Amino acid sequence: MTGGDVDIAHTAALFADPARVRVLTALGDGRSLAASVLAGEAGLSAQGTSAHLAKLREAGLVTVERSGRHRFYRLAGPQVGEVLETLARLSPAQPVKSLKAGTRAQALRYARTCYDHLAGRLGVAVTAALLEHGALATTDGVPTTQRREQDSISKPLATHPYELGPNAAEIFAALDVDLPAARRRKRPLLRFCLDWSEQRHHLAGALGAELATAFERLGWIEPRTAGHRALRLTDTGHKELAERLDIRTL
Known part of the structure; x- marks a missing residue:
């Protein structure tokens, strides 16, 4: 049997969570980062970061590479970065709540x-x-x-x-x-x-x-x-x- 229509809504839902967007944005420059580093950059707990990374991996948006005991995550390819840039073009600016x-x-x-x-x-x-x-x-x-x-x-x-x-x-x-x-x-x-x-x-x-x-x-x-x-x-x-x-x- 051939597959049906692509499930755009499923992938779009992954970008609808602010925490997951922060994880993806942290990877937006093409770096490979450990989960602990991503947690710090995204302002998340280790457990929360791991949960988001599992969903992003399952969807094919990030990949993981093992190095010794550590795992390093990166965007699955430039097309994911392009989606982030596209959404940024469509999105309103967040209210600035501080000088920083x-x-x-x-x-x-x-x-x-x-x-x-x-x-x-x-x-x-x-x-x-x-x-x-x-x-x-x-x-x-x-x-x-x-x-x-x-x-x-x-x-x-x-x-x-x-x-x-x-x-x-x-x-x-x-x-x-x-x-x-x-x-x-x-x-x-x-x-x-x-x-x-x-x-x-x-x-x-x-x-x-x-x-x-x-x-x-x-x-x-x-x-x-x-x-x-x-x-x-x-x-x-x-x-x-x-x-x-x-x-x-x-």
Whole structure:
């Protein structure tokens, strides 16, 4: 017998629990974390964290890897991170009840990881600069990273109007990005997300992951707080992005 229709409601219910969302969000930058670390980041008890992780594993949203006596959990793939970003685009902002909460929300909008690539104002600005400098090119006649008419705010970009530009090799080499290595990854070289906070496209896919890795390796970005998706653009990062991509205001 063949299966019936997919049970969207079952999966959607997993995202309806605030505690489970905190667990998934903690894993949203692609890290593998122990349950004890997740409990601290999500503000949950060890027992509660284990229960949520069991449900997420059963649904195929997270995977687990054993290392010695420890288990490390991570998102099952970038598609789970895309669902989180999609829901963020559809969701109202939580009321800010403290200066700390307001600062954290502002930091997420400024720069964050979206699974394993750059998002927020930083991610959008870098993508736009890559387009302006010919590292990327559009194929639909629109010369910007603006949201296209057909882009649904409730879905990741199934298709995108970008390709590598004539200056791709030169620009990515100047950013210490290994373009051949990105091509060898077992995933699409170019993918794009509609950034939930900026409503413009940012670079994802294998090339987006290589770019984020290079920025971190060069010391241009660093986590604002351990265990949080928000990123800080370092003084070196500000200087280098101004010189190499003419990004002077963020």
